[in-house]
Amino acid sequence: MIKATVYVTIKQSVLDPQGVAVQGALHSMGFGEVENVRIGKYMELNLDTTDAAAAEERVKAMCEKLLANTVIEDYRYELEV
């Protein structure tokens, strides 16, 4: 069993409206020191395999095909064997 953690974030050059909204809400709640809020996704998944090299290839394929929209999002992942 390999545990994979995937982080998907909006590219720096792309506007993040959800981050802008959260920043506005934080400011109106008195957290005026907050700047540059960016919101992404965090995914945990278990892979029923023990081959770490193959698992890495598979996780990369999942990110490219489904988990991230690579036009506007970046992704990175970590594997725990």
Added chain:
Amino acid sequence: MIKATVYVTIKQSVLDPQGVAVQGALHSMGFGEVENVRIGKYMELNLDTTDAAAAEERVKAMCEKLLANTVIEDYRYELEV
């Protein structure tokens, strides 16, 4: 400037319908080895301060008040000074 990274995840005892949907999609795309998908949020924010102890208190307050719904979600955060 302190950089904070916040991870918000659904509690283990709470059903994660988004994770179930993603797992189903991955299975139907041929990634049958994937199990137990859980999806959370990943937030990056900058704090315009240099006091790390105060920043930690502030980030904790933001999580409790806005960023996480502590009834069904857990949160953790990291600070980079």
